Amino acid sequence: MPAIDRSALLFLVFGVVSLWLGAFFGLLGAWQQVMPGLFDVIPFVKSRPLHVSLVISWIFMVAVGGVYHYLPLLVGRPMHSPRLVRVHLFLWMILGLAVLGSYMLGRFGGREYWEFPPALGGLIAVSWFLLVYNFFRTAMQGRGPWPAYLWMWATGVVFFLLTFLEAYSWLWPRDDANVVRDLTVQWKAYGALTGSWNMLVYGLALVVMERISGVTEYARSRTAFLLYALGFTNLLFGWAHHIYPVPSAPWLRYLAYGVSMTEWILLARMIRHWRHTLDGAQRHQHVLAAHFLYASEAWVFLNLGLALLISIPAINLFTHGTHITVAHAMGSTIGINTMILFAAIFHTVDRVHGDTGTRVQYVRLGFWLLNGGLVLFWLSLIGAGMIKGWYTLMSDLSFQDIMVMVRPFLMSFAAWGIVLFVGITLLAVHASWALLGPFLRSRPVPVDRSTEAYNR
Amino acid sequence: MSYNMDLYRIDLSRIENMSHGRSTSFQGVHQRAIILVLVGLFAVQTALTWTSSTSVAPGRGSLSTQALIGRQLYQDHNCTACHQLYGLGGYMGPDLTNVTRAQGKGPDYARGIILHGTQLMPAQQVTPAEAGHLVAYLDAWASSGTYPIRSFDLTPWGTYLQMNDDARD
Structure with missing residues (x-):
């Protein structure tokens, strides 16, 4: 049976680092919305793309790391080319530094969510092609x-x-x-x-x-x-x-x-x-992984209601272009995707260490701060969106006047963002420490014993 | 423990099935065919979107050479971080869809703000000619329709009449 691939673990570790940095710039951006001019070294025009790209990177790194990590176990054979996995990781490291550098220097040129210079997009396409090739060459070896x-x-x-x-x-x-x-x-x-x-x-x-x-x-x-x-x-x-x-x-x-x-x-x-x-x-x-999956279940229900409402055109008229869209995006990326990704990470931690391998009480605290903070953060955005949507369509008030009315909700959003950030920090520190354990202690990464009973 | 036993039984039966003629290569062909069908569906949808996805009259919303330069400047200065077009983009500043044609605003108003900024928005580091390109880009948006839609008739099935056509002039 294949051993756990160290490169796959590094994808997860760098994913967690991206999440923490993305959350930091998100918090900065949230406060800059209520206190324009705050920390002008990194103005909002930079903090927003930094936040968005790093959070997208978190989702990519862990989702792709998860594929590299679990695919050999599911197929019963190692990845077709472990070297390509390492090349992929290396390319993303280079890319990550280039994207962060371009944002810090104020070099944009791309479109929303991919604001970095378009040439860097070519590097993403090349690295993704490596994943496609390696994925199919490995998955096709499976039977059934x-x-x-x-x-x-x-x-x-x-x-x-x-x-x-x-x-x-x-x-x-x-x-x-x-x-x-x-x-x-x-x-x-x-x-x-x-x-x-x-x-x-x-x-x-x-x-x-x-x-x-x-x-x-x-x-x-x-x-x-x-x-x-x-x-x-x-x-x-x-x-x-x-x-x-x-x-x-x-x-x-x-x-x-x-x-x-x-x-x-x-x-x-x-x-x-x-x-x-x-x-x-x-x-x-696998108590930690199970908790994160339960949380994703709760967020599916909360976001399901919101998503169904805002996909009705008559309601969408009032919610489009407001903070309700942001609430939906946050509910999806943090509430659902992040919970699932943390479930995968803590499940991997269990496998690497043979048990939870980390200080469970801190992870639990982080879990509750993240989820509790997210509920109030999410509700604050919905409140802000309702005010903005209603007054934009039903009054002649200017954008500035409407934003004055929205401000208390944005203050609440930014304040709960602090709680969210503390929760993410606790989880990120413990997850990355646990994942890095075998590297730091020069211990061989263990073979996954459960695969023997699971052999397809 | 009971689960492990069940798993073992499932695996045995699966291995048994596979030994009766379902080869790996057949599975590979089957999977490739399905992926190709999915990619084909995607290609049809892409072709439809690229050729028949707009309802604006010919010439409206078109990008002139100036406006195309303005589009790149809009991206170079990451205007979307703060501003929206048709409600898509950032939330810090106002929507710019109709800024060049709205009552009390207009091209000169837009040019002035780009060059000199406001209390909340910094002046953009562009030349007057570049500001003109940005205004041409914004004007292409303004010519394509109106946002937000303030005049609408809701229907009992959750849509609004303006969804049927480009009735937002």
Whole structure:
């Protein structure tokens, strides 16, 4: 059986570092919104992209590290090319430094979420191509039909590459360039990119669930494949609710309304089903990972309600362009994705150390600060969005006047951001310390014994 | 413990099934075919979006050479960190979709703010000619439609009538 790959662990460690830095710049940006001019060395125009890119990096690093970590165990063979995994890690290290450097120097040039100079996007595409190649060469060695998580990962890695290239299609000049098509294609690509990395994260959630519970049927069930199919439909068409107010073609908007957010319902159903059938003894062996998965379940329900509401066009009229969209993004990236990614990390920590391997009480404190802070942070954003949306549409007040009314909610958002940051810091310190343990103590990384019983 | 036993039984039956003729290469072909179908669906959707995704009249929202330079300047200065277009972008400053055509504002107003800043927004380090390119870019947006939509008729099924056409002039 393959040993745990050190490179995969380093992906997780650098992912955790990205999260901590991303949370720091997010906190700075939140306070700069209520105290303009705060810490002018890194103004908001820099802190925002730093926050966004680092948080995206957290999701990528851990989702991809998770694929590199679990795939050999699931297939029963090592990665096709461990060297390519190391090259991938090296490229992302170089890329990370280049992106941070360009933001700090105020060198932009890209579009929202990828504000760094477009040449660096080429490096992301090359590194992602390595992942696609290595993934398929490894996954194809497995025997038997693929469970849903392998399909999710396969779709995620392929479509991320395709839609990432599409997100840069603005670089190719067109004679009939038009702002509406430009914006529509941009959000099509972004929606599909998000759908692609969600495929990686949800696939990871299924793997961790399967390995905690020992129940392999779910990932091969009709529900799991229905979830996969709906996730793919969403990847194709679910993005258009972001552009309801844009004068895009009506078919796009109606289709998006129809597709809506159905995948969340199925995910919630699957997680609930899994929880009820979890074996108590096995759950207690992975108590931290199980807690994070429970939290992601709660956040699926909270965000499901919000997502369904804001995908109704008549409500979207009032919520579009307001902080409610940010609340939805935070609920998804922190509430759902981050909880799943921490579940994968602490499950890996259990495997590396043979037990929880870290100070559980600090992790629990971090868990509660993160979740408690996030609830109030999320509610503050919804409050701010409701005020902004209502007065923007129903009054003649200026933007500045509306922002004065929104300010108390933004103060609350920034204050709860501090609690969130403390929680993330506790989790990040303990997760990275535990993951780095085998490196720091020069101890060999152990072979995964559970794989022997799990042999496919 | 009972789970481990179950797992062992499942694995045995799976291995048994596989030994009866379902080869790895067949699985590989099958999986490649499905991936290709998915990529094909994506290609169709991409083609539709690229060719028929807008409802604006010809010429409106078009990017002139000046506006294209302005688009790059908008990105170089990361204006999207603070500003929105059609409600998409940052939350610190106002939406700029109609700034060059809104009552009480206009191209000169936009140019002045770009060059000299406000109490909250720093002056951008651009030449007057570059400010002109940025204004041309913003004007392309203004010509494409109106945002936010203040005149709307809601329908019982949760949509609004303006979704049907470009009725936002």
